Amino acid sequence: MKISILAVGGKMPAWVQEGYAEYAKRLPREIEPRMVELALANRSKSYSVDAVKQAEGEQILGAYDNAPGHKRLICLDVLGKSLRTEMLAEKMAAWQMDGVNPCLVIGGPDGLSQSCLQRADEKWSLSGLTMPHPLVRVLLIEQLYRAWTILQNHPYHK
Known part of the structure; x- marks a missing residue:
């Protein structure tokens, strides 16, 4: 199993990169988490939210279509x-x-396009709270690590 995380946005603060790297390195090779950063669509003063979400959605679905294996x-x-x-x-x-x-998708600040949501096999909510997107990356990889420790009967989850 290879887990891909498709995330809109780049240039994350150091604490995000460090937090993500810490949990990613704890996961075994057979899981191989892979972060794919996708560019934010251009947001000018008069940008259309729908147009931005559509542009980002096309990138997401393109990256998904190019991901390996049974997805x-x-x-x-x-x-x-x-x-x-x-x-x-x-x-x-x-x-x-x-x-x-699995390909787990973190959308941009305006959310995900309808095309992404319609094509999704599953839609998950990490919380009812609004979270900054950089924090979602760290939270998601930590939860993947925690889930793996449960499967291994590792004491981390206790």
């Missing part, structure tokens, strides 16, 4: 399904058994 598109969205960490661990176990490479 599953999972969009992070405030209206998505809320998961418990144990449920995420169950999903990870199923992905490993089925040979699925």
